[in-house]
Amino acid sequence: MSELSYDYIVVGAGSSGCAVAARLSENGRFRVALVEAGPKDTSPWIHLPLGYGKTMWDERVNWKLYTRPDPNMNGRSIYWPRGKVLGGSSAINGLIAIRGQAEDYDEWARYGGGQWSYRNVLPYFRRLETFNSELNPDYHGTSGPISVDPIRRRHPVIDAVIASANRLGIPGNDDFNGPRQEGVGYYSLTTRKGLRSSAAVGYLRAARGRANLDILTDAQVTRIRFSGRRAAGIDYRSGGRTVRLDARRGVILSAGAVHTPHLMMLSGIGPAAHLKEHGIEVLADSPGVGANLQDHLQLRLIYRCNKPITTNDELNSLAGKVKIGLQWLLARSGPLAVGINQGALFTSVTPGETRPDVQFHVATLSADMAGGKVHPFSGFTMSVCQLRPESMGSIRLASADASVAPAIHPNYLATELDRQVAVGGIRLARRIARTEPLSQLVAKEELPGGTADSDEALLDFARQNGATIFHPTSSCRMGQDDDKGAVVDPNLKVRGFDGLWVADCSVMPRIVSGNTNLPAIMIGEKLSDLLLQ
Structure with missing residues (x-):
């Protein structure tokens, strides 16, 4: 030794x-x-x-x-x-x-x-x-x-999300690490x-x-x-x-x-x-x-876009891949330089809550899961998570052998408040998607889909599709x-x-x-x- x-x-x-x-x-x-x-x-x-x-x-x-x-x-x-x-x-x-x-x-x-x-x-x-x-x-x-860079290159999908949220009374915000977190805008990135x-x-x-x-x-x-x-x-x-x-x-x-x-x-x-x-x-x-x-549970709503303006469109064509590659090589800009999630939204969906209790990550692409292969259609994603979940889980040993991964028990959605905020966050995302100008870009809600409308159906969607947002x-x-x-x-x-x-x-x-x-x-x-x- x-x-x-x-x-x-x-x-x-x-x-x-x-x-x-x-x-x-x-x-x-x-x-x-x-x-x-x-x-x-x-x-x-x-x-x-x-x-x-x-x-x-x-x-x-x-x-x-x-x-x-x-x-x-x-x-x-x-x-x-x-x-x-x-x-x-x-x-x-x-x-x-x-x-x-x-x-x-x-x-x-x-x-x-x-x-x-x-x-x-x-x-x-x-x-x-x-x-x-x-x-x-x-x-x-x-x-x-x-290094922390605000996103400066604007995207029509994110701009539409911001404008629709503004119409619903959610103010704009240029700096979510500044005097207040509440609002909608573009993220800053560690780039x-x-x-x-x-x-x-x-x-x-x-x-x-x-x-x-x-x-x-x-x-x-x-x-x-x-x-x-x-x-x-x-x-x-x-x-x-x-x-x-x-x-x-x-x-x-x-x-x-x-x-x-x-x-x-x-x-x-x-x-x-x-x-x-x-x-x-x-x-x-x-x-x-x-x-x-504790962890943030991510609920991802996926939309088909009726215009070929999403990152899906660029990644699904040779010309698009060449374009974004050249953008990065020549100017260190474009999708390769900003990652996946660009749009940010912090607000409250719980009556009486005095500070934001949900966060949105808005992506200009869509996939079956975070980091997965993009869909063959024009698409974007609105992910919503509860900021302060009550549910708590645990880490436990699976073995005394250090090479064996521990047993992770996340225990998501274990409390009534967490279930209510999950449903409320999904409903807010839908309201934004159904409000102009974003509604003018939406061809179809892929997930949860139009048939899921009751609280029970949306909660089942959360249980069946929710995933960690890695926190x-x-x-x-x-x-x-x-x-x-x-x-x-x-x-x-x-x-x-x-x-x-x-x-x-x-x-x-x-x-x-x-x-x-x-x-x-x-x-x-x-x-x-x-x-x-």
Whole structure:
């Protein structure tokens, strides 16, 4: 067994882990190892914004997980892609740059204290980004590692969605990370000059040459090692051999909301009875490990367009493919430069709700599932998700063997509120599609289809067709000392242990009202500051 020693070991080179490793190695004081189960981010499809249609199914860079059959979803197992590559899911995601609502973080402060309030996390959001626009300078950064570009090239389908939503009283919004989230408009994306700005690109390119940072790829961590109650290091498997890394100051878990609790349970921290079922020695009975799992359920309405103006039309013809290829090569513009989802909408469908409770991702193409082969007809998609679901699931062990994927139980649509918001979101999407000018572009509603009109029929559509929008969180959530369900304290240190921290979406006490990539990076920035202080 090989053996190496570091000050800090960071497990997982995703959105949070890249930020932590880069910041901890910045001043040269600490020797840092960043350990990633997947390969280097050399695939060209990673760096091309529209390329996630390829990486969505590529087992070389994607864990390609499936949930256990969900009784609330007609017993279906749902595909959960997760990044397994430098950059993690930021290397294969839809590039949407959303932080969530200020109220999300003010609610976090109830669990983690004032340091997690919106006022106190905003400086980290500003620090992580270079916002390529002059909008709302008080809310944005100008020299951070992650490039954020507003979409400037307009599309007739998105413009029609905006105009129809405006007619229904939903205001326009040019910056969903500015003073307010509510409204309709174009997303900003984590791109720079037509290329993806992943966490690996933003944080590691500048850091890779540092003598005090080792980036280890194709290295799957199998367990955390302890000396008493202190995390002393990790073991990982690579190329058929086991390697031992020792940590003088500690270990930071940034493996994500699925793999962080998985690794903790493999290492003896979790619900005691569950660990014993798998023959694992219990170091700490921590019932919150793997509990409280939250995710955004995506409901995709598909429309046929009566004009050949969609990305389907371009991708389904040789001339169209040549055109969009030349647009990207000559000007770093066109569909290849902006990914799939361009249109954004945040509003409320629940009576009495004072802030947005649904989010739309509007795509200028259509397919049977996210990242799938586009339909042979002109088509576009309106996806709607509930922003703050009440339903909670769990991550559990399927085996004591680290190479066996964990058991994911999402438990979607388990509460009446979640079912009502699902139906309400579908009905709002239909109202927008039936309102001019968008209605003038709609030839037919493919899904759910005109025969599904009752609440029962729409809920059945949600159960039969709903899928993850790739935002799992909260499976190792933070909390105060008297919070028995908390896994980490407000400083993200695992309760009951020294030298062990978590920095990824699993620490969120509640899922944010939007996409999770930027919040994950913010968490990494925050923990690195706490450790450096």
